[in-house]
Amino acid sequence: MSDAHRSEVEPIGYVPVPEGYVSHSRLERVLRSGRFAVTAELNPPDSADPEDVFQAAQPLGEVADAINATDASGANCHMSSIGICALLTRAGYSPVYQISCRDRNRIAIQGDVLGAAALGVSNVLCLTGDGVGVGDQPGAKPVFDFDSLTLLRTIRTMRDQGKFLSGRKITRPPQLFLGAAENPCIPPYDWRPDRLAKKVEAGAEYIQTNYIYDIPLFEKFMARVRDAGLDKKVFIIAGVGPIASARAARWMRSNVPGIHIPDPVIERMEKVEKPAEEGKKICIELIQQIRDIAGVSGVHVMAYRREHVVSDIILESGALKGRKRARPS
Amino acid sequence: MYRLRLFAIRHARTFEWIYKYVERGMVAMDPLFAKIGYNRVERPIALVEKGVKTLLFDCKMCGQCVLSSTGMSCPMNCPKQLRNGPCGGVRPGEFCEVKPDMKCVWALAWDGASRMRHGGDKIKEVLPPVEHTLKGSSSWLRVSREIAAQERDAMDAARETLAQAFPEARENEPSAAPLAAEPPNAVNQELKK
Numbered sequence: 001m002s003d004a005h006r007s008e009v010e011p012i013g014y015v016p017v018p019e020g021y022v023s024h025s026r027l028e029r030v031l032r033s034g035r036f037a038v039t040a041e042l043n044p045p046d047s048a049d050p051e052d053v054f055q056a057a058q059p060l061g062e063v064a065d066a067i068n069a070t071d072a073s074g075a076n077c078h079m080s081s082i083g084i085c086a087l088l089t090r091a092g093y094s095p096v097y098q099i100s101c102r103d104r105n106r107i108a109i110q111g112d113v114l115g116a117a118a119l120g121v122s123n124v125l126c127l128t129g130d131g132v133g134v135g136d137q138p139g140a141k142p143v144f145d146f147d148s149l150t151l152l153r154t155i156r157t158m159r160d161q162g163k164f165l166s167g168r169k170i171t172r173p174p175q176l177f178l179g180a181a182e183n184p185c186i187p188p189y190d191w192r193p194d195r196l197a198k199k200v201e202a203g204a205e206y207i208q209t210n211y212i213y214d215i216p217l218f219e220k221f222m223a224r225v226r227d228a229g230l231d232k233k234v235f236i237i238a239g240v241g242p243i244a245s246a247r248a249a250r251w252m253r254s255n256v257p258g259i260h261i262p263d264p265v266i267e268r269m270e271k272v273e274k275p276a277e278e279g280k281k282i283c284i285e286l287i288q289q290i291r292d293i294a295g296v297s298g299v300h301v302m303a304y305r306r307e308h309v310v311s312d313i314i315l316e317s318g319a320l321k322g323r324k325r326a327r328p329s
Numbered sequence: 330m331y332r333l334r335l336f337a338i339r340h341a342r343t344f345e346w347i348y349k350y351v352e353r354g355m356v357a358m359d360p361l362f363a364k365i366g367y368n369r370v371e372r373p374i375a376l377v378e379k380g381v382k383t384l385l386f387d388c389k390m391c392g393q394c395v396l397s398s399t400g401m402s403c404p405m406n407c408p409k410q411l412r413n414g415p416c417g418g419v420r421p422g423e424f425c426e427v428k429p430d431m432k433c434v435w436a437l438a439w440d441g442a443s444r445m446r447h448g449g450d451k452i453k454e455v456l457p458p459v460e461h462t463l464k465g466s467s468s469w470l471r472v473s474r475e476i477a478a479q480e481r482d483a484m485d486a487a488r489e490t491l492a493q494a495f496p497e498a499r500e501n502e503p504s505a506a507p508l509a510a511e512p513p514n515a516v517n518q519e520l521k522k
């Protein structure tokens with residue numbers, strides 16, 4: 001393990017959280033201090049080799065305040081999110097433990113939450129999960145014992161009241177920063193802000209959105225979020241990602257649930273010779289536009305199988321503007 | 330039936346109204362149910378409930394009905410059985426991610442809720458996860474029984490100490506026992522003045 005893995009060590013063990021905080025999460029600290037946060041998604045390997053995780057994490061760790069470990073997203077089987085989190089905390093990173101309600105019931109999930117916290121995880125992201133039908137094993141039994149909101153409320157109860165949902169006492173409650181997802185660019189558009197309000201009510205302290213490619217639609221959503229005062233109650237981190245090619249964009253749009261990419265974006269990709277470069281450029285522009293929208297507290301970069309471009313994108317976009325970067329050679 | 334389900338959502342306001350009266354009726358029948366025994370009426374009432382609600386809402390008899398908080402759109406028809414709003418995969422035109430031929434149950438729910446008098450507020454409340462042990466039982470009976478019990482408790486709490494000291498007398502000789510805080514009538518209104 002090289003030293004690069006040891007940049008952002010979080011305490012493992014029980015240390016009381018400072019006043020005004022709910023966890024030891026670096027992400028929470030960045031957000032509460034008013035800085036523009038950057039998170040990034042790690043694509044889970046199809047292997048049992050920890051080195052695969054460290055390799056993927058390295059370029060993300062250079063720029064990200066937290067690294068998301070996905071939980072079989074798209075209902076495809078990969079290394080588990082808790083496994084990745086265990087590796088990442090061991091290497092000094094600050095992971096976001098994603099929990100999908102699709103694969104495990106309330107008994108398994110509550111146990112895993114304690115396990116994750118014990119491993120030094122301080123961020124969780126509560127997700128409903130895509131249907132099993134879109135994944136590589138459509139014959140699997142969908143669980144959905146919780147939905148993302150009941151999951152949020154359950155973990156909040158575990159954290160703040162020190163109790164399982166059954167009422168049994170937890171001797172050392174987990175200290176976790178609670179997150180949820182939102183997808184502002186898909187229907188029912190009118191109700192998305194209400195749904196967000198409900199997630200805040202259930203316990204969400206930060207939100208990571210799905211891919212945003214449609215800025216006008218997102219701005220409309222954010223205007224309603226601000227009208228409802230929600231931007232004061234929850235940190236909103238907008239999701240972005242570089243598209244590899246027009247074909248990939250089309251495929252994603254029709255095969256991955258919940259992805260909205262407007263035609264002009266795809267047309268722009270079609271016109272250029274180096275679509276991958278163009279995809280990066282579009283992503284950088286999106287981050288710059290998103291940064292200017294009031295009420296947005298950060299960006300979440302999801303670069304499918306292209307972790308190496310994430311740090312370029314973030315640095316070029318100026319998302320970390322104002323933060324000092326020192327790199328003695 | 331899918332068509333009837335859509336109809337029910339379009340007329341969510343009417344159903345809200347009907348539900349209110351059915352509920353009041355069942356609460357009023359509490360003493361009767363209690364006499365026969367709640368566990369004896371459970372089966373027949375669950376059967377009726379199942380028949381009516383399956384036809385109208387494609388009810389799955391989860392045993393903990395939340396229709397009045399979900400715009401009369403039964404959330405058990407959501408393939409992910411979400412209880413608190415649409416997932417992030419709703420397709421263009423508000424169709425379901427998992428069953429593309431079906432309208433998203435939760436898009437319909439919000440639509441139905443906006444037509445109801447109280448639905449718009451109720452849909453904003455976070456509902457608990459489904460309790461699987463209740464599957465198949467009658468939620469009508471559970472609700473009316475609970476409301477009846479609450480009303481009884483509220484009434485008891487309002488009674489005077491004297492009344493609370495002689496609970497049997499109230500059951501055996503309600504009119505002879507001067508026990509309850511009397512409802513307003515000509516005599517005690519006079520006294521107050």
Ligand code: SF4
Nearest residue numbers: 407416425426433434
């Ligand atoms: S699209 Fe709507 S009905 Fe379909 S799974 Fe998602 S929330 Fe349920």
